[in-house]
Amino acid sequence: MTKLCWFRTDLRLADQPALTAAMADGDAIALFIISSEQWAEHSDSVHKVDFWLRALQSLSVSLAKLNVPLKILNVPLWSQVPQALLNFCKEHDITEVHCNREFGVNERRRDRSSFKLLAEHGIEMKGHHGGTLLVPGSVKTGADSYYRVFTPFAKACREKLRTAPHQPLPAPHAQTKRSGFKSDPVPVSLPGWKASTQAIQSGWPASEEAALQRLEIFTQERISNYKRDRDFPSIPGTSALSPYLAAGLVSASQCWHQALQFNHGEVDTGQQGILTWMNELLWREFYQHLLHGYPSLSMHQPMRPETNAVQWREAPADFEAWCQARTGVPIVDAAMRQLVQTGWMHNRLRMVVAMYLTKNLLIDWRLGERFFMQHLIDGELAANNGGWQWSASTGADSAPYFRVFNPISQSEKFDPDGAFIRHWLPELSTLSNREIHDPSPVSRQALNYPNQIVDLRTSRVRAIEAFSSLR
Template sequence: MKTLVWFRNDLRTIDNPSLKAAMDAGSNGCIAVFFITPRQWKLHNWGSPKACFQLDCLTALKDELESLGVPLLTRSVQIQEDVPTLVHSCARQYGCQQVHANRDCGIDETRRDETTAGHLATDNIEFTLHDGNSIIPVHEIRSGKGTPYGVFAPFSKAWKKTILERGFPESTKPMPQADIGIRPCSIPDQSSDFPDWSGRGLWSGGEREGLRRLDTFIRNHAGNYSRDRDTPSIAGTSTLSPWLSSGALSAATCLNALIASHGPEFDTWPAGPSTWLNELIWREFYRHVMLGFPQVSMNKPMQPWTELVPWESNPAPLDAWTSGETGIDIVDAGIHQLLQTGWMHNRVRMITAMFLTKNLLVDWRAGERFFANHLVDYDFASNNGGWQWAASTGTDAAPYFRIFNPQRQAETWDPDQTYIRKWLPRTPGSIKPIVDLKQSRQQAIDTFKNARETFEGTADEDGRLVAANGSRNS
C-alpha cells in the first residue's frame, strides 16, 4: 500500500506523527506533498518575512525527506478552497490508499479538512488527522465542567497534570524507506506575491537550524531565562519562534530538551527553565483558545463588551506608529527592529501593542495585521492572543486600567538605552511624543470604562448586545 503525507504547518521529520504513521503504513512507499497557496497566505495577512521563511523551511524539509527516501511534491494553488480537490487527485495519481496529516485548529483549516475527507471518501481513500501541532492535543484539556479554559492559570495546572499522567512525548525520526522511484519537485525561492526582503539572510529556515538553536539555548541561556528574558538589549530569549511557527521545530521537542537537561519533575526545575516551560504552555493555551472560542478566528474580541470601544478613526496615529515616529523611543525602536529584522523582542512587543491600543486608542486588529505582515515568526494564535491581551479584549487579558508607561518600561528594561540606540535611527528624545502619556492613559481608562458600563446596561443574560429595537447582535 502507498500512502500520502500532507505537510502543512509542520515542516519537520522529528516528532511528526503524520509522517511516522504514513511511513509505517506505506508498505509500498510513502509520498509527501505540500501546497503553496500564496493568495491564501495573503488573505491570512502573511508578509514576505513569513512567506520566504516558510519556503526556506520547505527547501530544508525536501532535503531531510530525501534522506528518508520520501519524495516531496509541491503544488501551487492560489486559494485554500482548491486544495481538497488537489489532495484527492494527487492520491489517485500515485495510487495512495491513505492520506495522513496533522490537525490544524483554525476554522478555515477545519472546514478544508472536512471537505478533503469527503473528496477522498468517494474513492475509499482513508484520511487520518494526527495531533502533531501541540504537546498535548489542545481539544482534550477541559475544565471540570467539560468546557474550554478561558484563563491561563487553571489551564496550565491542568496541562501539567495531564502530561505527568500521560507521560512525555517522544521526539523520534522515522527510519528511511526504500527508493520508490519518484523524484521530488524543486522548491521556489520565493513567490511573485511575496518579494524578497532585506532581512532574509538573518534567518536560516529548516529543522536542523532550529535544533541547533534549541541546543545552544538550552546549554547557554535557559538557566538565566527568567532573569534575562525582559532585557531587549541582550540575547536572553530563545528566538526559536520562527521555527515553532512554521513547524520546523515542535514544542514537544523543546520540552524534551528541557527534560533531558533538568529531569522530568517540573517542581524541581530552576527558575529559568520553569519560566521557559511556562512560555511553551502559553503557546498551547492560545491554540486551546483558538479551538474552544471560534470567534477569535473571526476577527472578534473574546470580551464582547470591548466591541463598544470607540477606536480612533484618524489614520495619523497608526501611521506614526507603523513608521516608528511616535516620539516614544522604546516604541519606535521596536518598530524599526521589526521592519529591519522581521522580529521584535517580546517585552517590546507588549510595550508597543499596549501603547497603540491604549495611549493611541487604535483598534488592536490594525496592530495585529501589521505584526502579521512583518513578523518572520507570525503565528495566528500567538499573535492574536498577544494583541488581545495588550488591548484588554482577550481571554485572561490585562485589565483595561493597567496600562504600561512605555517610558518607565524603557527605564526599567533598557536603562542605558542600549536597545534604543541600536535600533532608533535618530537621537533619543529628539522628537516630541505625539501624545501626552498621562492624559492619554486617563482617556483610555475612561473610554474603556464607559464602554463596559454601556454594555452592562444593554446586554442580555447571555452577554450579547441588545440594540435599541430589542434585536440581538451576536
C-alpha cells in the same frame, strides 16, 4: 499501498506523527501545497513565506535521504485544495492521506472538505496530533468548558504532562527507494512575493537542523538565566525559536522535553529559568487551545464580546506614525524599526507597542494585529491574536483595562542604559542614559526627532474611561 504525508506547519522529520504513520508500512510520498492567495488573505509576511520556502528546500533534501519524494502543488486558495488533493491522490494511486491537525477556522474547513471529498472516492484521510503539547479539547474545566484563565489551565497541563508525558517521536527510518519518482524542485520565490534580505536569511537559517541547534544552544547556555534576561531587549536572553515553532521545524514537545531533561524531569520545581521558559511554552499552548475552542477568534472577534462596544478612535495619522516609528516615544519607535527591518520583535516590546497602540492611541487592536502579521517572520494566528488581545484587554485572562504600561517607565526599566534604543535609533545615540528614554524638546528639535503624538497621562485616562464605560 501508497500513502501520502501532507505537510503544512510541521516541516520536520522528528516528532512528526503524520510522516511516521505514512511511512509505517507501504510506500510513502510527501506533499506541500503552496497557497499564495490564501497566505495573502491571512496577511502572512514576505519574511514568513520566504522562511517557509527555504524550509521546504531543506525538507526536500532531508526527505530524499529517507527515499521519500516531496511534491509541490500550487493551489491559490484553500477552497480549491480538496479537489486538487483528490486529483493528486488519483494521479499517484494514494490510498491514505496523513496530516497533522490545525486549529484555525479556515484550516479546519479546508480539512473537513478534503476529508469528505476523499472519502467519497474511497481514500482515507487521517488526522494526527503534532502541533501542541496536549490535544486541544483534552484540557477543560470541571464544567467541561475551555479554560479562559491561564493559571488553572497551566496547572491542569502540568498535571497531565507529569503523569502522561508525550515522548517526541524519532525521525522515521528510510524506506525502500521508489522507482520512477523524483522530488519536484522547490521554488525559491513566488510571483508577487519577494525574498527576504540576505541579512534576515542569514539570521534565520530555515532548517530542522538549525532549529534543533538553536534549541540546544539555548538550553545549554542561556536558559538558566532566562527569567532574569528575557525582558531586556538589548541582550540575547530569549530562545528566538518562535519562527521555528510557527513553521513546525521544531515541535512544542521537543522543546518541553529538552527543558525537562535539563530540569531533571521536574515540571513544578527546579531551576527558575527553565520553569519560566516552560511556562511560556504553556502560554503558547493556552492560545492554541483557545483558537480551537473559540472559532470566533479566527474571525477578528474579541474573546470578551462586550469589548466590541469600545469606541476605538479613527486616527489614521496616529496609526501611520506608529507603523512608521514616528510616535516620539523612543522605545516604541525603536521596537517598530526592529520589526520592520528584521521581521521580529522582542516579546517584552511586543506588549509595550501593542498597549501603546490600543490604550494610549486607543486604536483598534485588529489594525495592530494585522500589521504585525504583515511583517513577522514568526507570525502565528493563535499567538499573535492572543498577545494582541491580552494587551488590548479584550481577550482571555488579558491585562485589566486599567493596567496601562507607561512606555517610558518600561524603557527605563528594561533598557536602562539605552543600548537597544541607540541601536535602532542612532540619531539619539549621543543622548545621556537618562534623557534617551524621553528626549527634551530642545534635543528633539536638534536631532530632528518628533514630539510625542499623544500625552501619555491624559491618553491613559482616556483609555480607562473608554473601557470603564462598558461596565
